[in-house]
Amino acid sequence: MRLAEFLVRDEPPQTFRLLDTDTRIVVPVGKVVKMLVTASDVLHSWAIPSFGVKIDAVPGRLNETWFQADEIGTYYGQCSEICGIRHAYMPIVVEVVSEEDFKLWVEKARAEYAEAPGSTRLASAGRQVH
Template sequence: MAHPSQLGFQDAASPVMEELLHFHDHALMIVSLISAFVLYIIVALVTAKVSNKFMLDSEEIEIIWTLLPAIILTLIALPSLRILYLMDEINAPHLTIKAMGHQWYWSYEYTDYEDLAFDSYMIPTQDLTPGQFRLLEADHRMVVPVESPIRVLVSAEDVLHSWAVPSLGVKMDAVPGRLNQLAFIASRTGVFYGQCSEICGANHSFMPIVVEAVPLEHFENWSSLMLEDA
């Protein structure tokens, strides 16, 4: 969960998000070094500290500033492609959940169970209890077992939506008439918040996503209670 005056991303709660954080730091370091070097050259040229022929008119320097950007782009592209393939990889999920976007709430269906489905609405501000987050709490959370591969099938019933949970490193558009999928593994227990990341109408900011990762035995107890109430 983000907190006031926070710099950077939320703490990673999945292996994919950990990789994204490492890649962000990797790319940011390269960009910082390039910015510092370019700033130094600009200041040096303006103050006439660099005015020799090698810097201003030289085939060698032209070769360097042609090859160097290509090398830098390669250093950025290779880890980026690796993470893209890692995010698309879905191998033998333990649980499949269908997330359907509506105006303006989410509905979840646990396809491995016959009657386990529910709608998830935002809790109004006046109904919040101490410790709950305004505009982020939902009356029914999507509960998943920790350290288990989870596949989420994402679609929409009316307009474009987007199912996104930053701590898990997942974001997938919900398109009417199309079934998209994503996968994640919650590496630790906790409650992770997200929101619809597509401008889907007047109440776009009032359809939060709440994912609760619990131990497997707690998930089995929760699913049994939900099936009894169905």
């Protein structure tokens, strides 16, 4: 089980090259979504141009931002900070769904991610965060 988004390497024909991920962020339409952003290795930047959102992901820090998507759909972004040799392969996908579909997704995600580890290791802090 993976919680993070990763680039889809063997892309089906209907996907955009280098823009699809194996796990998508799912949010409800018309709601304010608060984001807490960090990094575990180097500086990155989380950006979805359609939302007008771009925020640095900094190891050892939490940055905060928000967005509100007013139309159902699929939105694409990429890391927007030149972060290293794999920079070109860091897509971001956000699915904006109806309130009803979001509730269904939450139920499914609870079951799928219930076995997730209870802690995350932050590289710069060198300690466990619960």
